[in-house]
Amino acid sequence: MFTSLSLRFRIFLLFAGVTAGSILVVGFSLYFGFLRTTETSPASGFVFAAILSGFGLLAISAGVWLLFDENVAKPIEHMASAMRTRIHANTDAPFDLDQARYLGDLAPALRAVSGRLSEVSEDADQLVAEETSRLTAERAHLALLLTEIPVAIVLVSPANRIMLYDGQAADVLGQVQVPRLSASIFDYFEEADLTSGLEQLDEARQEVEASVRGTRGNLKFRLRLKKLSAATGYMILIDGTDASIAPDAARPLIYDFDLSARETEREIENIPLKDISFVVFDTETTGLMPNKDEIVQIGAVRVVNGRIVEGETLDQLVNPGRPIPPASTKVHGVSDDMVADAPGAEQAVSLFHDFARDAVIVAHNAPFDMAFLRRHGRLSGLAWEHPILDTVLLSAVVFGTGEDHSLDGLCDRLGVEIPDNLRHTALGDARATAEALCKLLPVLISLGFETFGQVVQQTRRHGRLLKDLN
Structure with a gap:
């Protein structure tokens, strides 16, 4: 009444x-x-x-x-x-x-x-979808043309950040460490060798050959360095006759040309959220005690310029060196047979450490997962100095402390669907968390929290949530 x-x-x-x-x-x-x-x-x-x-x-x-x-x-x-x-x-x-x-x-x-806004947005989305379809077709056509070119291609920004690579280049870079968009090219090739070759490029010489060493192992590469006439940065070409290239490698393109204008020499606190590279990850374990239990699976995806980079994922089974409890297998589906030939925790954690280089690490209830990584990092001499964001705390900043901040609750509010067959798998939960992050970033910016430092300052107000969860 x-x-x-x-x-x-x-x-x-x-x-x-x-x-x-x-x-x-x-x-x-x-x-x-x-x-x-x-x-x-x-x-x-x-x-x-x-x-x-x-x-x-x-x-x-x-x-x-x-x-x-x-x-x-x-x-x-x-x-x-x-x-x-x-x-x-x-x-x-x-x-x-x-x-x-x-x-x-x-x-x-x-x-x-x-x-009404949704109706207007749907009309706009239809136009965007049509244009995206056209661009996707052009991209597929470009990738098809690249299959006829017997070289691996890497485009590098003026700040020496990778802004495009193809499948064959991924094979080459992967011999040194995991290929990553926005990563420094000097993570893969010795800086002194590559810089020496780049110094030979000038108005008269638009292309030079250079012999460079990889940053790991005793690998050596014969590269062609080429200035870009219509854009800033330079191109690295690796001849298909090089034994390091698989001749039948797939040629998907991984790129983000916005990286060409990005500033990188800034303190992380002052970097805008839209300019940050994130690695979103999740682990599956033998139990819920980080000081006693072990990792059985690590899943991770990369987010650059506010979008998930398709093709840059990590889905690694891990041999825990002990039987996996049946109750845990019932949750995540990882059995003893699946991890019998998988690498141990130290090797898998080292692989993830490479994958997350120069990125902000993101997880849902990060203290739990990071406890496993830090324990094995100490054993293998890895320093986890990455900045960390927790989507539990980001959810509290955006929606307030009174809401459900579980991964399912957050995804429900944001319209992120987690397929039943992927829930409680490391890569499935990492992917869902990454999609939630991509939706949270513009909301955080609209609230006036535009830089990493501003967001971290807000999350500190809700640290009690993580204590209660753990």
Whole structure:
């Protein structure tokens, strides 16, 4: 019945009730104080009335605050986060109309506005989808043409960051360490050798040959270095006759040309979120005790410029050196037979360490997973100095502490679907976390948290959440 009244009339009734309650409290307090004066002094009666009035008014204030918090503040926060998520994360975050039932027409009006925005967005998405389809076809055609070119190709930005490589180049780079978009080219080729070759490029010499060493092992490569005439940066070509190249290697293109204009020499705290490379990972283990249990699987994906880089994933089974408990296998599906020939934890953790080089590490409940990595890092001499973000805390920053911050709860709010067959697998959960991260980043920016340092400062306010989880 109360919800059928207008919002303004309900507010009037609330304040009228507060006024009436306050008058009654003061009146009863004065009455009982007067009765007390017959037994003691008048001053004692007035003091008693004042104390009684104070407690009564405090009780009324607490009651009004609880009503406002439950029926006004929380619903407004919920609708604000849902609206922001719909707009910036491009998802249908639900409006809880029952929770906002005392706010009049506000929730239905916001839902109507959001619906209209969704219609406009769908029209725009249709145009984008058509253009994306055309670009995808052009990309496939380009990749087909590259199969006829017997060289591996790497495009490098002026800051010596990899901004494109093909499948054959991935084979070459992979002999040194995991190929990664936005990684420094000097992670793969000795800086002195490559720089010496680059110094020979000038107006007269647009292309030179250089013999360079790999940064690991005793590998040597014969490279052709070529200046880009229509763009900044340079190209590295590796001849297909080189024994290091598989002649029938697939030729997918991994690229991001926005890297050509990116600044890299800045403190991590001052780098905009959109310019950061992230590695999102998850582990599956023999149990829930990081000091005793072992890793059985590591999954990771890379996020560059706010999007998942298809093709740059890590899906590594790990031999824990002990039987996997049947209860754990029932959760993640990894059995003893599956890991019998897999590398041990130290080798697998070292592989992930390479994969995450120069990136911000992201995980859901990161302290749990990082505890395993740090333990094995100490054993193999690896230093985990990567900056870390936790999507549990990012969820709290965006949606408030009152929401469900489990991975399933976060994905539900953001419209991220986790296929049943991939849930509780390392790569499946890492992929879902990465998709959630990509949706959270624009929402964080819209809240005014544009740099890594600003986001970390906000997450520190919610550190208690992780303590409760662990």
